[in-house]
Amino acid sequence: xxxxxxxxxxxxxxxxxxxxxxxxxxxxxxxxxxxxxxxxxxxxxxxxxxxxxxxxxxxxxxxxxxxxxxxxxxxxxxxxxxxxxxxxxxxxxxxxxxxxxxxxxxxxxxxxxxxxxxxxxxxxxxxxxxxxxxxxxxxxxxxxxxxxxxxxxxxxxxxxxxxxxxxxxxxxxxxxxxxxxxxxxxxxxxxxxxxxxxxxxxxxxxxxxxxxxxxxxxxxxxxxxxxxxxxxxxxxxxxxxxxxxxxxxxxxxxxxxxxxxxxxxxxxxxxxxxxxxxxxxxxxxxxxxxxxxxxxxxxxxxxxxxxxxxxxxxxxxxxxxxxxxxxxxxxxxxxxxxxxxxxxxxxxxxxxxxxxxxxxxxxxxxxxxxxxxxxxxxxxxxxxxxxxxxxxxxxxxxxxxxxxxxxxxxxxxxxxxxxxxxxxxxxxxxxxxxxxxxxx
Amino acid sequence: xxxxxxxxxxxxxxxxxxxxxxxxxxxxxxxxxxxxxxxxxxxxxxxxxxxxxxxxxxxxxxxxxxxxxxxxxxxxxxxxxxxxxxxxxxxxxxxxxxxxxxxxxxxxxx
Numbered sequence: 001x002x003x004x005x006x007x008x009x010x011x012x013x014x015x016x017x018x019x020x021x022x023x024x025x026x027x028x029x030x031x032x033x034x035x036x037x038x039x040x041x042x043x044x045x046x047x048x049x050x051x052x053x054x055x056x057x058x059x060x061x062x063x064x065x066x067x068x069x070x071x072x073x074x075x076x077x078x079x080x081x082x083x084x085x086x087x088x089x090x091x092x093x094x095x096x097x098x099x100x101x102x103x104x105x106x107x108x109x110x111x112x113x114x115x116x117x118x119x120x121x122x123x124x125x126x127x128x129x130x131x132x133x134x135x136x137x138x139x140x141x142x143x144x145x146x147x148x149x150x151x152x153x154x155x156x157x158x159x160x161x162x163x164x165x166x167x168x169x170x171x172x173x174x175x176x177x178x179x180x181x182x183x184x185x186x187x188x189x190x191x192x193x194x195x196x197x198x199x200x201x202x203x204x205x206x207x208x209x210x211x212x213x214x215x216x217x218x219x220x221x222x223x224x225x226x227x228x229x230x231x232x233x234x235x236x237x238x239x240x241x242x243x244x245x246x247x248x249x250x251x252x253x254x255x256x257x258x259x260x261x262x263x264x265x266x267x268x269x270x271x272x273x274x275x276x277x278x279x280x281x282x283x284x285x286x287x288x289x290x291x292x293x294x295x296x297x298x299x300x301x302x303x304x305x306x307x308x309x310x311x312x313x314x315x316x317x318x319x320x321x322x323x324x325x326x327x328x329x330x331x332x333x334x335x336x337x338x339x340x341x342x343x344x345x346x347x348x349x350x351x352x353x354x355x356x357x358x359x360x361x362x363x364x365x366x367x368x369x370x371x372x373x374x375x376x377x378x379x380x381x382x383x384x385x386x387x388x389x390x391x392x393x394x395x396x397x398x399x400x401x402x403x404x405x406x407x408x409x410x411x412x413x414x415x416x417x418x419x420x421x422x423x424x425x426x427x428x429x430x431x432x433x434x435x436x437x438x439x440x
Numbered sequence: 441x442x443x444x445x446x447x448x449x450x451x452x453x454x455x456x457x458x459x460x461x462x463x464x465x466x467x468x469x470x471x472x473x474x475x476x477x478x479x480x481x482x483x484x485x486x487x488x489x490x491x492x493x494x495x496x497x498x499x500x501x502x503x504x505x506x507x508x509x510x511x512x513x514x515x516x517x518x519x520x521x522x523x524x525x526x527x528x529x530x531x532x533x534x535x536x537x538x539x540x541x542x543x544x545x546x547x548x549x550x
Contacts, residue, residue, distance in 0.1 A: 158549035342544070402498050
């Protein structure tokens with residue numbers, strides 16, 4: 001599997017057969033007609049500069065990686081008939097461009113490339129997988145390597161190659177405005193892993209001996225202005241999670257709109273309590289106004305729990321408003337607020353260009369009553385209390401509008417965060433250049 | 441050498457498939473754009489104005505934007521998608537420009 005040429009030949013093969021098949025058959029909505037093949041080229045540069053003499057694990061307080069990813073994804077349509085069948089398949093390749101000892105590998109903190117037993121980053125790695133799928137009425141079932149999108153299991157895609165899970169998912173859209181989904185997944189594949197069958201791991205506890213995660217829930221659009229979501233998940237022998245959220249938007253005129261939302265999670269220990277015993281809840285709310293090119297938003301968040309609000313490693317299963325580029329503001333008892341400004345340059349005559357900046361501040365984080373898994377202690381051996389932090393993010397995005405590089409996108413993300421003992425002081429820069437290609 | 445071969449192979453692949461790239465694209469976003477055009481036609485009709493013609497943005501185009509009427513939402517995804525902006529030009533006529541935008545529904549991605 002760890003062979004780039006094998007990976008490429010798979011992509012090439014898909015292209016070849018796809019073209020041939022299209023020429024042979026001209027049926028609407030069939031297996032072939034409904035097929036798509038996309039190749040996304042992604043170039044990622046990522047560095048973290050640890051301040052205050054703090055070590056990144058590389059020993060010099062600095063992490064840096066530059067790599068190129070090629071993400072080929074094929075999705076078939078469904079065969080005709082009462083029950084339609086199809087397949088999804090992907091072949092992905094990650095290539096190291098610049099990286100090395102002292103900046104990345106086992107001690108690095110940015111986790112772009114995998115590393116070998118000596119702790120050095122690999123030159124390349126690949127991900128190959130797929131799923132079979134069946135459609136009956138408005139229900140689609142997939143079995144294999146899947147990319148779930150929900151507040152309780154959300155695959156992460158903030159590194160070189162996307163994260164995936166292996167298992168079964170079900171989605172149903174029978175009722176207008178209501179999207180139901182669920183699944184049972186028995187392994188995960190983090191962004192820098194070639195194996196599709198790794199065990200589960202969480203951000204704050206590392207590897208957890210859970211045999212599966214199951215989830216179920218739905219999103220309902222009440223009307224054009226209000227959406228409601230309810231979800232639940234069980235990471236067997238670790239947690240039961242319950243999520244409730246709402247999104248609100250209310251246009252005041254053609255060019256002015258109010259936006260808002262609430263998010264709430266409850267997490268309770270489950271079964272063998274591999275992550276200790278806990279009964280936590282955390283919530284966030286946001287309110288903002290969009291006027292023409294400008295959007296201003298304020299968010300507040302509060303963790304009422306005694307432990308960190310934890311979620312699957314490198315996933316985005318945290319739909320909280322103050323979960324931002326580096327910090328999640330999810331420490332025990334932590335309170336936080338955020339202000340965010342978005343600027344779209346299209347109304348100023350520059351289509352495709354946009355900016356974002358935000359500032360967030362957290363305080364009162366307190367580990368006094370944290371369980372043994374999430375406990376953090378100071379140098380004096382006592383649980384950390386009265387912990388504070390802040391983060392500032394700046395982001396610019398541009399999409400090429402025409403020519404042979406049309407749709408190539410450039411995204412620069414910068415973050416600066418400072419914290420008391422419980423977290424890092426660091427400056428971070430990410431440069432992401434993507435070129436999507438729709439082959440079929 | 442493997443890397444070199446790989447990059448070469450991909451460049452060739454990409455170049456050859458560029459021809460087809462324009463083909464069946466944007467299936468998902470087609471309806472969104474159609475809805476937006478319909479809404480703007482209704483907007484124009486309600487004000488007794490000529491419905492805006494949709495122009496695709498090209499580099500070097502001078503946009504005569506006197507007042508922005510509406511921009512289509514880009515909150516349905518995190519990838520590159522089509523977007524439209526309808527505006528009044530300096531003579532009061534409605535214009536719609538279609539361009540490419542990055543979706544704003546990106547998760548925290550930390």
